[in-house]
Amino acid sequence: MKRKTRNKYLLYVVASVVAIIFIYPLYILFLVSFSPTRYTLDELFPSQLLSHITLANFISALTQYNFVAPMFKSLEVAFLVGALTLAVAIPAAYGLSKMNKRLANLIVVFLFMANLVPALVIAIPISAEFIKAGLFDSVIALALAQSLFTMPLATFIILGAFRAIPKDIENQARVDGMGVLRTLYTLLTPLAKAGIAVAFLLSWLTSWDEFTFAVILSPLKPTLPVIVYINITEGSLVQAAAFAAVISIPVIVLTVILQKYIKGVYLSGGLTG
Amino acid sequence: MKQKKVKIELKNLTKKFGNKVVLDNINLKIYEGELFAILGPSGTGKSTLLRVLVGIEDADSGSVIVDGKDVTDLPPNKRNIAMVFQSYALYPNMDVFGNIAFPLKIARMDKQEIEKKVNTAAKLLGISEILKSSINKISGGQKQRVALARALVRKPALFLLDEPFSNLDARVRFTAREELKKLRDNLGSTFIYVTHDQRETSNITTRVGVLNKGKFEQIDSFENLYNTPSTTWVADFIGNFPMSFISKSKDELIGFRPEWAVAGKGSMTAKLVTNELSGNINYWMCETKDGHMITLVGNMPLKVGTEIHFKLKKYNIYKNDTFVKQVNVK
Numbered sequence: 215m216k217r218k219t220r221n222k223y224l225l226y227v228v229a230s231v232v233a234i235i236f237i238y239p240l241y242i243l244f245l246v247s248f249s250p251t252r253y254t255l256d257e258l259f260p261s262q263l264l265s266h267i268t269l270a271n272f273i274s275a276l277t278q279y280n281f282v283a284p285m286f287k288s289l290e291v292a293f294l295v296g297a298l299t300l301a302v303a304i305p306a307a308y309g310l311s312k313m314n315k316r317l318a319n320l321i322v323v324f325l326f327m328a329n330l331v332p333a334l335v336i337a338i339p340i341s342a343e344f345i346k347a348g349l350f351d352s353v354i355a356l357a358l359a360q361s362l363f364t365m366p367l368a369t370f371i372i373l374g375a376f377r378a379i380p381k382d383i384e385n386q387a388r389v390d391g392m393g394v395l396r397t398l399y400t401l402l403t404p405l406a407k408a409g410i411a412v413a414f415l416l417s418w419l420t421s422w423d424e425f426t427f428a429v430i431l432s433p434l435k436p437t438l439p440v441i442v443y444i445n446i447t448e449g450s451l452v453q454a455a456a457f458a459a460v461i462s463i464p465v466i467v468l469t470v471i472l473q474k475y476i477k478g479v480y481l482s483g484g485l486t487g
Numbered sequence: 488m489k490q491k492k493v494k495i496e497l498k499n500l501t502k503k504f505g506n507k508v509v510l511d512n513i514n515l516k517i518y519e520g521e522l523f524a525i526l527g528p529s530g531t532g533k534s535t536l537l538r539v540l541v542g543i544e545d546a547d548s549g550s551v552i553v554d555g556k557d558v559t560d561l562p563p564n565k566r567n568i569a570m571v572f573q574s575y576a577l578y579p580n581m582d583v584f585g586n587i588a589f590p591l592k593i594a595r596m597d598k599q600e601i602e603k604k605v606n607t608a609a610k611l612l613g614i615s616e617i618l619k620s621s622i623n624k625i626s627g628g629q630k631q632r633v634a635l636a637r638a639l640v641r642k643p644a645l646f647l648l649d650e651p652f653s654n655l656d657a658r659v660r661f662t663a664r665e666e667l668k669k670l671r672d673n674l675g676s677t678f679i680y681v682t683h684d685q686r687e688t689s690n691i692t693t694r695v696g697v698l699n700k701g702k703f704e705q706i707d708s709f710e711n712l713y714n715t716p717s718t719t720w721v722a723d724f725i726g727n728f729p730m731s732f733i734s735k736s737k738d739e740l741i742g743f744r745p746e747w748a749v750a751g752k753g754s755m756t757a758k759l760v761t762n763e764l765s766g767n768i769n770y771w772m773c774e775t776k777d778g779h780m781i782t783l784v785g786n787m788p789l790k791v792g793t794e795i796h797f798k799l800k801k802y803n804i805y806k807n808d809t810f811v812k813q814v815n816v817k
């Protein structure tokens with residue numbers, strides 16, 4: 215009993231340390247974006263605490279650049295990537311879950327081949343195709359391209375979630391009168407919702423801060439990461455920090471919303487069985 | 488039985504996994520209203536047979552005919568056969584009510600109708616109080632009833648139960664068995680159920696099919712399986728003790744049950760190897776001169792090595808391991 219509580223405390227300590235390591239850079243980001251520059255960037259040893267709050271950085275960043283259009287473009291692309299990825303990964307994972315396990319695992323490994331190729335190598339030839347198809351600078355083109363990289367991982371995660379569902383649950387549903395597709399979408403998908411939520415979140419995030427495809431396929435109507443990049447190269451570090459803070463807000467919101475589905479399957483889902 | 492309607496018929500049914508033949512050319516007719524048990528050791532294809540009947544596994548050859556209709560190529564949802572899996576396979580994302588109502592919801596039945604049917608089934612199985620419970624919070628016995636109720640709300644042509652009592656303790660198992668029989672009598676439906684425990688087949692079934700290595704060795708009432716097993720394998724498999732055999736000639740054996748022998752007198756002899764208590768009856772496990780192990784009823788434990796005389800009131804003759812006839816000694 216005693217030992218158990220001690221282990222529990224140890225767990226909390228470790229979790230706190232890990233959390234601090236991850237949160238610290240984010241904290242600095244918010245600190246810089248909310249403080250006047252003379253307390254942060256202009257100091258040699260800037261204070262770690264927020265002493266003076268200002269929205270000036272945000273205001274100048276958001277007024278000086280066209281922020282709203284890239285923001286909406288990024289949101290559209292990210293949600294489209296999430297949706298496209300699930301639309302393909304769910305049936306793909308279901309098919310793989312029915313196959314011989316070894317063969318399925320081999321196929322998954324091959325799926326990841328797409329991720330081994332540098333994005334640049336893929337982006338240039340497909341941008342030529344998109345120009346021909348009249349899709350250059352469009353939301354759909356960018357989303358399709360980014361989905362190329364999100365689908366393998368999403369398929370892998372959802373495959374793990376499907377494999378974790380006992381086979382007889384699906385068999386029972388078939389015996390109880392369900393067809394194959396109905397079983398997949400009304401029974402198995404809800405049962406695998408944790409894995410699917412993780413797959414969606416990771417796909418969404420990948421798209422949200424994806425740069426290479428965005429800059430090549432959509433240079434005239436850019437997404438947020440491209441705007442931030444332009445800011446940093448132009449030297450306005452404070453405004454870039456403000457932008458970066460804005461970018462991280464939807465990430466935090468989405469993670470919190472999907473958190474209740476996740477409960478630890480983040481990693482185990484893809485690795486069980 | 489002859490004039491009764493055939494409910495399900497299996498014709499030359501064969502199923503292989505890779506090179507392994509799991510069901511070997513099975514032919515079987517089961518009649519309306521039967522409570523048919525499939526009995527056999529582990530790994531002989533009992534579950535596979537049910538899975539082929541219900542359509543989860545495809546047969547490699549042969550056909551399944553239900554109510555005169557060939558269903559071999561139909562998917563499980565088109566066969567109108569209900570099945571209770573060994574694992575119960577309850578839907579973890581629904582409560583007890585949701586689980587039982589599930590087949591009716593799929594059939595797009597009217598909501599009030601569903602409620603009525605679920606309540607009836609729940610009452611029949613004595614689980615009305617737990618309808619709102621999560622399935623993670625009910626006992627193994629309750630889970631089994633929920634799985635059974637879910638099968639019962641439909642009006643299927645046939646019920647298949649795969650080791651429905653295996654997760655219950657011995658006492659509950661006994662009452663569950665009786666309840667199954669009552670259920671069959673009330674509904675008049677046809678049940679096929681799988682077990683590897685012969686005590687589960689002795690008094691509730693109409694017939695028992697003894698499956699061995701993908702083939703039915705014998706299909707008969709439990710009484711006949713015990714008294715006149717058609718092969719020495721069945722004789723060995725059925726009964727609390729395997730049938731005792733002694734040699735008659737080069738290819739003929741004499742087989743007998745413990746209670747068919749009278750110990751203490753007679754011309755045959757055997758040496759006591761162990762005393763064994765089963766229930767409150769003592770058995771003598773003995774070895775004959777030519778090395779056969781036999782079982783006799785003995786009213787008290789004796790010293791190991793004692794020579795016991797015995798004679799037979801009744802015995803079976805087997806030639807090349809196949810039943811020939813039963814002999815009653817006057």
Ligand SMILES: Nc1ncnc2c1ncn2[C@@H]1O[C@H](COP(=O)(O)OP(=O)(O)OP(=O)(O)O)[C@@H](O)[C@H]1O
Binds near residue numbers: 529
């Ligand atoms: N999907 C499968 N792939 C390969 N072999 C299988 C498969 N399912 C079953 N088998 C094999 O087929 C044989 C019969 O299995 P089955 O489950 O029907 O046996 P059983 O009689 O139900 O046994 P038990 O009493 O242990 O439940 C076993 O040897 C098993 O290993």
Ligand SMILES: [Mg+2]
Binds near residue numbers: 533
């Ligand atoms: Mg089995």
